Amino acid sequence: MRPVHLVYVSAGSGHRIAARAIQEELDSRRIPNVIMDLLDFSSDLFKWSYSDVYAFVSEHAHLACKVMYELTDQDREESAALRLLEKINMENVKKFMRYLAENQPDVCVGTHFFPLSVLSYMKEQGFYKGKIYGVVTDYGLHRMWVSPHVDAYFVGGAPVKKDLVEAGISNDKVLISGIPVLRKxxxxxxxxxxxxxxxxxxxxxxxxxxxxxxxxxxxxxxxxxxxxxxxxxxxxxxxxxxxxxxxxxxxxxxxxxxxxxxxxxxxxxxxxxxxxxxxxxxxxxxxxxxxxxxxxxxxxxxxxxxxxxxxxxxxxxxxxxxxxxxxxxxxxxxxxxxxxxxxxxxxxxxxAHPHSAQVIADKVLLSLNKHSML
Incomplete structure (x- = not known):
């Protein structure tokens, strides 16, 4: 069994904690896993611009946050700016793409939209063949979470599910699990x-x-x-x-x-x-x-x-x-x-959804069992 890959982005602490909550549950079931920050596969400059600048702007420059949110909260097919941004992002995580293509985990779980877009692109190009699961870590949907090759989404509430379905994601691919929290x-x-x-x-x-x-x-x-x-x-x-x-x-x-x-x-x-x-x-x-x-x-x-x-x-x-x-x-x-x-x-x-991590782990385990039977 290849380790489940839990991939987050260090833009705020929430994405990492969500991944850690899932890891806690996988560890309790002795399911092999690795947890990683996608930005660790990029340059120091890109990581600083994505992580540290985000932290500063989110605390001190809310107008800039609002502008950036609205600029990127678009349909990919209709937004040239969004497609350009994603192209720049992809160029900066090629090390991750090479790593994933070589290791081919059976399941990847992304707790941030950036790894989901990378994984979805790799699947579209035939570079990755495993399952992709997305864990949305807010109670509203930003459209950068929408990637066509994600196999299932786990969301905190009905409004996010509604928005994903309206964005073209199949209803049966969106599960209201809650946002995963640590066992304590x-x-x-x-x-x-x-x-x-x-x-x-x-x-x-x-x-x-x-x-x-x-x-x-x-x-x-x-x-x-x-x-x-x-x-x-x-x-x-x-x-x-x-x-x-x-x-x-x-x-x-x-x-x-x-x-x-x-x-x-x-x-x-x-x-x-x-x-x-x-x-x-x-x-x-x-x-x-x-x-x-x-x-x-x-x-x-x-x-x-x-x-x-x-x-x-x-x-x-x-x-x-x-x-x-x-x-x-x-x-x-x-x-x-x-x-x-x-x-x-x-x-x-x-x-409250105190057992969200268990719900996600159940889905991961089901995928692993199905894969082992092939």
């Missing part, structure tokens, strides 16, 4: 209790690692001005500048305040929280849905995270705050309304 979030889901009592003081978690410093500080200042008693934990990730700024803020005694850097047990903090403020990245909100923590979503990247925020808000599983002031307003409102928090928790529970 499935375990959090199993510990969920509908009647979770509020903490005393009210416990607020703020995942601020990808939020501009100015917005984080504005929200913190607004929370201080409300006069409410809080247990407030801000997770700043690897943003050392933000950590320094937060540690310099004069916090009143009625707020139990913690600033943390990178943590690898975010699920524990989510479980403890009565409410969470976060950017609506596809993986982050999927993890939060499994835990059942109510969300206030801020500063979404146009348009993929806006799609996520709209999807959750439309289903009652979160609130999209349009500004720092709006976020503070919603915190204050939920602080005094246990019933609203309970309702949001219940809606999140209904949207």
């Amino acid at each position: 979030y499935a375990e959090s889901y199993s510990r969920y209790t509908e009647e979770k009592p509020l903490k005393t003081p009210f416990s607020l978690l703020f995942v601020a690692s990808s939020v501009p410093n100015s917005i984080v500080l504005d929200i913190l200042e607004g929370l201080i001005e409300t006069g409410i008693n809080l247990s407030l934990t801000i997770i700043a990730g690897r943003n050392e500048d933000l950590i320094d700024q937060l540690e310099g803020v004069d916090i009143p005694h009625r707020i139990d305040f913690k600033v943390l850097g990178f943590v690898d047990n975010l699920n524990d903090y989510m479980e403890e929280a009565d409410l969470m403020i976060t950017k609506p990245g596809g993986l982050t909100v999927s993890e939060a849905l499994c835990v059942g923590v109510p969300m206030i979503m801020i500063n979404p990247i146009p348009k993929q995270e806006i799609n996520n925020a709209r999807y959750l808000e439309a289903n009652g599983a979160g609130i999209w705050a349009r500004s720092a002031t709006d976020a503070v307003h919603h915190v204050r409102g939920l602080y005094t309304s246990f019933e609203r928090l309970k309702k949001i928790r219940g809606a999140a529970r209904k949207l």
